[in-house]
Amino acid sequence: MSENYDVVIIGSGAGGGTLAYALADSGKRILLLERGDFLPRELDNWDPKPVFVDGKYISADTWYDQDGKAFQPQVHYFVGGATKLYGAALYRLRPKDFGELKHVSGISPAWPLSYDDFEPWYSKAERLYQVHGNGGEDPTEGYRSEPYPWPAVSHEARIQELCDDLAKGGYHPFHAPCGIMLDEANRPNSSCIRCAWCDGYPCLVHAKADAEVIAVRPLLDYPNVTLLTGAEVTKLETDDAGRTVTGVVVSRHGQREVYQGDIVAISAGAANSAKILLNSANDSHPHGLANGSDQVGRNYMAHNCKAIVSLSKEKNDTVYQKTLGINDFYFATKDYQWPMGNIQMLGKSNAEAMRGEQPEKTMFAPEWTLSDVAEHAVDWWLTTEDLPVPENRVTTDKDGNVHLTYSSTNIEEEDRLYAELKVVLNHVGMAAHHVLRKKFYMDMDVPLAACAHQAGTCRFGTDPATSVLDVNCKAHEVDNLYVVDTSFFPSIGAVNPGLTAIANALRVGDHLLGRMA
């Protein structure tokens, strides 16, 4: 089979799904190729055992580490990609993240565009993904051309208490930006029911602003948009000169199919986009498509993340906990010369998910059952920037499989942020030794596998010798090839990457509309 489209988009997650949405009204013929299927709506969506203990929605993919040892990456192949499971914490990068920042392990390089260049796209992205927030509370945030489209999600009583105690302690807690369709002023008609099954779970009632619900589903009736599921792109073919992609090769239901697009946009996630390019080597591109710079697959980043449970004597009966953030340690402080990162809340612990990992007994209450621990738990998510290092990279073997070589950077900053959190907890009545690692949220024992925040591998820039993509995310070496997922990040900052991927897809979409006009 060979069919021609104006645009072929590979992957339907934050980048690809949003790009399809941005282009759909143009009437151009768009083909969206997604290797996964629609995620089923079933009670298991909101059950911690299948989701966290059994890993029901983690794809049965096999990647290999630098020693050739196989592991199962925590990736999600569905319409909507990783956003089906994401926590919908939709942060903008800070303005300083777009410049060069010095870290303990080296330099976080400047982007070729500034925060001001991205600001209009962040505003559009927040409108599209219905982000709830309250500008002006977080001292590190950048200029906003418009307020958040929705009021911040309110804190429940225990979190409000924490927020008040933090403010009394001199910190600057803020309402975290959340992409959930919650209408607190009109709860009977709110799509979101404010439940405890959001962060790391699919939303059973389709009220999370994920790429399937926000971007792809609204296009299903468009006559000019075709979505093919179960369509795994295996390689791209080019003309003899290597300047134009002429064929998108797909494996679907065990068959080989080839599609053509005047424009081809890869958005398969940072590792898989690199995989497709590397597996598309040909005579004109012997080291992989668009890889004359040898940068494809390099500079893989994944954030240094810690999931933490702190225990207090008071019960924490919060249902939706992800409402608070702290950026007091995002950059250097007067006591520490390096940036440390972001602190935010995680979805609330429950005994069922904890049972999957059997946490160590606490000195605080050795007699407590897991239910007691879960009832008193307050859950935190710490993110420290991870630097783009050329040696941290995706390669493929002769069978086309992903090999991931990765060592964390900025560990000292990550440890310092954890230490700062313990000090913070002392201010809010939770002593430092009442803190546990919450491993079930992401399997921290296999750091390679925890690739939820994967980025890098095809960075954008102005110099073809050191970057894969130009500032419009077009491959320097190929005239009709774009990469529109988190691969383009030259650095990752220390906030969740989703909103930046979405904003960039809208930006690139606008460029493509101009190009095709």
Ligand SMILES: Cc1cc2nc3c(=O)[nH]c(=O)nc-3n(C[C@H](O)[C@H](O)[C@H](O)COP(=O)(O)OP(=O)(O)OC[C@H]3O[C@@H](n4cnc5c(N)ncnc54)[C@H](O)[C@@H]3O)c2cc1C
């Ligand atoms: C548990 C979890 C929690 C998270 N929480 C947050 C959060 O709170 N806030 C935030 O900002 N970010 C969060 N993230 C990260 C966020 O979801 C990702 O940064 C974002 O989805 C990346 O977008 P992307 O387009 O690069 O990739 P994805 O959204 O993963 O999309 C890639 C798509 O490509 C498809 N694909 C892959 N290979 C192929 C192929 N060969 N052919 C065809 N299709 C292919 C995949 O199936 C997938 O649909 C979280 C992620 C996880 C897993």
Ligand code: SF4
């Ligand atoms: S909190 Fe709202 S958006 Fe999140 S899973 Fe529950 S109903 Fe869905």
